[in-house]
Amino acid sequence: AGAALLDGRGEILWRCAEPLGERTNNEAEYLALILLLEEADRRGASVDIRGDSQLVVNQVTGRWKIKEPRLALLASDAVALLRKTGSTLTWVPRDRNALADDLSNRVFYGPAENRQAFAPAGRTFDPERLEKMTETLFIAHGTEDYAVDLLHGACTCPAFQRSRRCKHLDAAQKHFAK
Known part of the structure; x- marks a missing residue:
């Protein structure tokens, strides 16, 4: 897009x-x-x-x-x-x-x-705002809180629901995926 x-x-x-x-x-x-x-x-x-x-x-x-x-x-x-x-x-x-x-x-x-x-401005998410719940499950804290699931490559935020990608999942994958 x-x-x-x-x-x-x-x-x-x-x-x-x-x-x-x-x-x-x-x-x-x-x-x-x-x-x-x-x-x-x-x-x-x-x-x-x-x-x-x-x-x-x-x-x-x-x-x-x-x-x-x-x-x-x-x-x-x-x-x-x-x-x-x-x-x-x-x-x-x-x-x-x-x-x-x-x-x-x-x-x-x-x-x-x-x-x-050409990535969109504001596309990054501070990994410090990811609260680790389990090895593969995080809570992304911000204006709204969202669940980030590394195991299944998913997030509950609206951006992920639309395009199957989001800054929360990107940050979790970059900083916590093995």
Whole structure:
């Protein structure tokens, strides 16, 4: 998934390219939108979003029905974040959205070092905030507390529920996995 946040002059304020594993192109488009909206929310910003997926834009704005249950869950998250941030979403042709397209292509086709260079800001989690319950089970303490399960590679946070990856699990795997 690739997304970028630009200022009024077109300067890049934030960009993200995140590998999503086994996902459809439509799921990747939804997850890119959600990543962008989460960043806007983190900044307390209302943004005008231009997306190149007609399916996502038309489903999120209510013009098209959502038939796929997995997409309905993602659409629900996107709509909630759009409302929370007061952001807008409009469709643009892919050739007018080259930066986001380039970011997603880098993470999909590029080497691992490219992927890390475009990881989302705020993606790391301080391992000191992981409370060890057992050898493989941790509690990630923060604004909300989440259970992190190293044995099964899972976390109870919303980010993991959406994309099967999160900063809590990444921190636990990096610092505590054998």
